[in-house]
Amino acid sequence: MSQPVTTNPFIIMLINMTVVFLVLIALGLVIRLIHVFDPTAKKEEKPAQAPAPVQEAEPVPELPNSYDGVDPEIIAVIAAAVASMGGGSLKVRAVRPLEREGWKQSGRLGR
Amino acid sequence: MELINAFSVSLQAVWTDSGFYNFTAGNAIMILVGLVLLYLAIVKEFEPLLLGPIAFGCVLANFPNTGFMEEPGLMQAIHYGIANEIFPPLIFLGIGAMTDFGPLLARPSTLLLGAAAQIGVFIALVGAMLLGFNVQEAGAIGIIGGADGPTAIYLTIQMAPHLLGAIAVAAYSYMSLVPLIQPPVMKLLTTQKEREIVMEQLRPVTKFERLCFPIVSAILISLLLPPIASLLGMLMLGNIFRESGVMDRLSDTAQNSLCNIVTIFLATGTGLTMTAESFLVPQTLLIIFLGLVAFIAGTAGGVIFGKIMCRLSGWKINPLIGSAGVSAVPMAARVSQVVGMKAKPGNYLLMHAMGPNVAGVIGTAVAAGTMLAMLK
Numbered sequence: 408m409s410q411p412v413t414t415n416p417f418i419i420m421l422i423n424m425t426v427v428f429l430v431l432i433a434l435g436l437v438i439r440l441i442h443v444f445d446p447t448a449k450k451e452e453k454p455a456q457a458p459a460p461v462q463e464a465e466p467v468p469e470l471p472n473s474y475d476g477v478d479p480e481i482i483a484v485i486a487a488a489v490a491s492m493g494g495g496s497l498k499v500r501a502v503r504p505l506e507r508e509g510w511k512q513s514g515r516l517g518r
Numbered sequence: 519m520e521l522i523n524a525f526s527v528s529l530q531a532v533w534t535d536s537g538f539y540n541f542t543a544g545n546a547i548m549i550l551v552g553l554v555l556l557y558l559a560i561v562k563e564f565e566p567l568l569l570g571p572i573a574f575g576c577v578l579a580n581f582p583n584t585g586f587m588e589e590p591g592l593m594q595a596i597h598y599g600i601a602n603e604i605f606p607p608l609i610f611l612g613i614g615a616m617t618d619f620g621p622l623l624a625r626p627s628t629l630l631l632g633a634a635a636q637i638g639v640f641i642a643l644v645g646a647m648l649l650g651f652n653v654q655e656a657g658a659i660g661i662i663g664g665a666d667g668p669t670a671i672y673l674t675i676q677m678a679p680h681l682l683g684a685i686a687v688a689a690y691s692y693m694s695l696v697p698l699i700q701p702p703v704m705k706l707l708t709t710q711k712e713r714e715i716v717m718e719q720l721r722p723v724t725k726f727e728r729l730c731f732p733i734v735s736a737i738l739i740s741l742l743l744p745p746i747a748s749l750l751g752m753l754m755l756g757n758i759f760r761e762s763g764v765m766d767r768l769s770d771t772a773q774n775s776l777c778n779i780v781t782i783f784l785a786t787g788t789g790l791t792m793t794a795e796s797f798l799v800p801q802t803l804l805i806i807f808l809g810l811v812a813f814i815a816g817t818a819g820g821v822i823f824g825k826i827m828c829r830l831s832g833w834k835i836n837p838l839i840g841s842a843g844v845s846a847v848p849m850a851a852r853v854s855q856v857v858g859m860k861a862k863p864g865n866y867l868l869m870h871a872m873g874p875n876v877a878g879v880i881g882t883a884v885a886a887g888t889m890l891a892m893l894k
Contacts, residue, residue: 431881
């Protein structure tokens with residue numbers, strides 16, 4: 408075991424915190440560089456822009472899938488969850504938002 | 519007559535060889551400590567997966583004349599895995615396979631929070647040196663504030679192996695107490711307005727970024743800080759298993775069976791270091807006290823830096839995610855979430871807090887690396 412460079416605790420703190428910050432800042436730069444040079448990112452952006460004219464040509468018909476202001480995606484998720492539990496012949500008749508937060512919270516906090 | 523004589527001599531030999539004859543008050547106290555820890559693990563569920571084997575290892579270590587450390591066998595093999603830094607990197611392999619760096623990649627600025635929270639490590643180091651520990655011991659004690667068990671063990675074994683038991687117990691106990699230690703500090707340092715900040719949704723991260731990050735960061739950090747190359751290298755290898763999409767079997771083994779097996783060895787082995795001679799010293803109480811200081815200071819450092827980032831970003835960053843910069847994955851992030859929800863129901867900070875949380879793991883490892891490079 409060689410002799411430490413310094414034994415002044417405050418200098419050790421200063422040097423080490425600086426190194427920790429510098430290394431993590433360098434990592435942050437690496438992350439940004441990866442993001443900039445990401446060849447796959449552009450490919451994903453293009454199709455996102457492409458469907459725009461298609462939507463104009465063929466307006467999406469007003470599907471009867473929004474009940475009481477519930478997001479159709481939420482309805483799809485709930486229907487999928489019900490179907491996955493084996494209820495082959497079950498139908499989701501209504502999805503209504505409730506004001507009570509208790510179930511939501513316990514669902515989110517519970518493991 | 520000869521028969522009786524032989525009887526008494528051999529009975530005496532059995533008696534003097536037995537644990538009862540060699541049992542000391544220290545052993546009794548340590549077995550009691552082990553049982554209390556076991557109670558906390560099983561009944562109070564304080565990190566039971568770690569504290570359970572540590573506690574029972576402590577009980578086992580305090581039976582006299584077992585020769586655990588003198589004769590080759592299972593106990594010595596386990597000790598070998600700890601003393602030669604084999605188990606902590608293997609645990610990191612599993613952690614890497616479990617970790618989603620996505621939130622960090624989406625908002626790299628949260629790396630700074632992971633760095634700021636390491637101040638706890640060094641404040642405890644200063645405190646330890648002022649209390650009379652030597653510089654290596656102080657570094658090992660400080661790392662408790664990193665809230666990262668494997669890194670703490672990794673560093674302690676190299677800097678102050680005689681303190682391993684106390685440091686590991688302090689680190690794991692405080693990690694399980696994170697939900698009690700952090701919220702008061704967080705509330706004290708933030709205003710209601712800050713706690714109510716709702717953060718913007720994170721951008722999606724591509725598979726390319728997810729795969730490049732572990733590779734590039736492993737290369738960068740290993741070149742910068744060779745002493746932690748095995749820790750960081752294994753962490754990132756585990757993450758490559760996870761993100762590649764073609765190594766699912768390896769990823770599954772790393773994060774489940776292998777991680778469980780190594781946890782058993784690492785935790786039991788840590789308990790085995792808690793012999794009466796090494797644990798029942800006044801230093802232990804100081805270490806436990808300094809560990810608490812380290813946790814509080816780390817939390818405060820993260821939150822204060824979060825406040826600075828909040829101002830600089832134009833009130834877009836909730837300072838509560840700063841406390842997650844002390845590693846303790848994912849408990850510290852969950853604490854940010856809970857405190858945020860209390861300030862404003864429906865404010866979900868969990869994903870945002872995962873950024874500083876995983877940054878804290880890297881930050882603690884880097885802090886350990888710089889200390890090894892500088893102080894060892």
